[in-house]
Amino acid sequence: MPPFAICSNKLCVYIFDMLENTESGFKIPPQPCPECMSRVILYCLSCHAPILEKPSQQDPRCAGCDAPLKQDPVR
Ligand SMILES: [Zn+2]
Ligand SMILES: [Zn+2]
Numbered sequence: 114m115p116p117f118a119i120c121s122n123k124l125c126v127y128i129f130d131m132l133e134n135t136e137s138g139f140k141i142p143p144q145p146c147p148e149c150m151s152r153v154i155l156y157c158l159s160c161h162a163p164i165l166e167k168p169s170q171q172d173p174r175c176a177g178c179d180a181p182l183k184q185d186p187v188r
Contacts, residue, residue, distance in 0.1 A: 115163030
């Protein structure tokens with residue numbers, strides 16, 4: 114399981130930190146996002162690399178292929 118999961122909605126800043134949440138009892142990321150109900154992603158949507166570094170809140174990008182991790186909301 115990758116250490117981070119991030120909401121795929123560009124307008125939402127939700128990030129799930131596996132290490133932080135283990136202490137409070139959450140070991141798997143919520144699905145969908147508890148803030149906006151969008152999909153929470155664990156992997157880059159372009160190259161499917163796991164999100165290994167804490168993504169920046171402003172412009173989260175894949176460490177492998179530099180693709181943006183967030184998308185425009187579907188709705
Ligand atoms: Zn969200
Ligand atoms: Zn990638």
